[in-house]
Amino acid sequence: MGKPEGVRSKLRIYLDILRVIEEEGEAIPTHILYKANLSHDRLTSYVGDLEQRGLIVQVTRGESRAYTLTPEGRKFLKELRRAEAFLSGFGISL
Amino acid sequence: MGEPPSAAEGYILSYHLFLVGTLLDFVSGFVALLVSYYAYRYNRLLRSTPLLFLSFGFMLLGLGLLSEASIHLFSAVYTRQLRIFVEASAVYLVMQVAAYLVIAMGYAYEAYRRGTLSPTAASLLLVGVKRPPVLLLPYRLSVTAELLSVIILAVVVYQATLVYTTSKNRFAGMVLTGFLLIMLGQAISLGGVIVLSTPSFEIGELTRFLGFLVLLVFLLRSGRSGQA
Numbered sequence: 001m002g003k004p005e006g007v008r009s010k011l012r013i014y015l016d017i018l019r020v021i022e023e024e025g026e027a028i029p030t031h032i033l034y035k036a037n038l039s040h041d042r043l044t045s046y047v048g049d050l051e052q053r054g055l056i057v058q059v060t061r062g063e064s065r066a067y068t069l070t071p072e073g074r075k076f077l078k079e080l081r082r083a084e085a086f087l088s089g090f091g092i093s094l
Numbered sequence: 095m096g097e098p099p100s101a102a103e104g105y106i107l108s109y110h111l112f113l114v115g116t117l118l119d120f121v122s123g124f125v126a127l128l129v130s131y132y133a134y135r136y137n138r139l140l141r142s143t144p145l146l147f148l149s150f151g152f153m154l155l156g157l158g159l160l161s162e163a164s165i166h167l168f169s170a171v172y173t174r175q176l177r178i179f180v181e182a183s184a185v186y187l188v189m190q191v192a193a194y195l196v197i198a199m200g201y202a203y204e205a206y207r208r209g210t211l212s213p214t215a216a217s218l219l220l221v222g223v224k225r226p227p228v229l230l231l232p233y234r235l236s237v238t239a240e241l242l243s244v245i246i247l248a249v250v251v252y253q254a255t256l257v258y259t260t261s262k263n264r265f266a267g268m269v270l271t272g273f274l275l276i277m278l279g280q281a282i283s284l285g286g287v288i289v290l291s292t293p294s295f296e297i298g299e300l301t302r303f304l305g306f307l308v309l310l311v312f313l314l315r316s317g318r319s320g321q322a
């Protein structure tokens with residue numbers, strides 16, 4: 001019943017990715033991969049999701065591409081952080 | 095042993111104490127509804143059963159407190175009918191027990207999902223609402239409802255303690271403190287109801303209100319966590 005402790009939920013992964021992008025301002029995929037602890041396939045899938053929802057947008061950084069948060073992305077990140085804090089009060093994980 | 099006293103004898107309050115008590119109930123009810131709203135809002139993100147339980151439980155608690163306070167105020171100012179006053183309290187007590195039970199079920203569901211509660215203990219909590227006891231007089235209703243509330247809140251406090259000791263998270267600490275004060279308040283009120291002591295009952299109400307204040311602080315601080 002329920003998922004094991006070590007498995008991250010989709011929302012948790014979104015939060016980790018968005019945090020990395022916020023920290024860096026413009027984050028390249030490799031940095032997101034390592035800091036959010038994702039495999040390449042999952043990174044492609046989740047980043048694609050976030051781009052499709054308009055939460056992040058691709059920018060050109062010299063010869064490489066990077067991602068930055070949109071205003072909606074910042075709002076969503078804020079909401080996720082608040083949710084995380086609220087849920088932690090009741091021992092519920094994101 | 096004589097006949098149990100009527101609710102009228104048990105709940106004679108001075109006017110000022112009554113107003114203060116009603117105000118505390120309004121604020122506590124508002125806080126409970128706020129918690130319910132945020133649990134509902136985050137459930138739209140998470141789709142989590144424990145959150146649904148928490149949202150519904152706090153909604154029952156909030157609506158119960160606000161209804162009781164409103165009817166008490168109305169009946170004191172306009173109708174001055176003690177019967178309405180007493181009936182409002184009776185309805186609130188039943189809603190209170192139901193609310194705490196739903197909240198406890200939410201905690202039990204999450205604890206079971208995470209494997210911190212044994213299947214037997216979880217199933218005991220999740221069996222469902224007990225049939226209300228046969229009530230002959232409001233006094234018995236008060237004692238029974240307050241006692242049930244204290245017992246159910248003890249379970250909630252136990253679960254909140256487990257959450258806090260596992261996570262050492264300050265928000266979990268605030269929620270634990272809030273529920274602890276609410277439980278303590280209910281226990282003191284129970285004592286006041288049993289011995290028909292108005293000061294004890296009022297101290298219990300005040301202690302419970304402090305618990306809701308701590309939950310309000312939790313809501314404000316967790317809300318500010320939205321910033322980086």
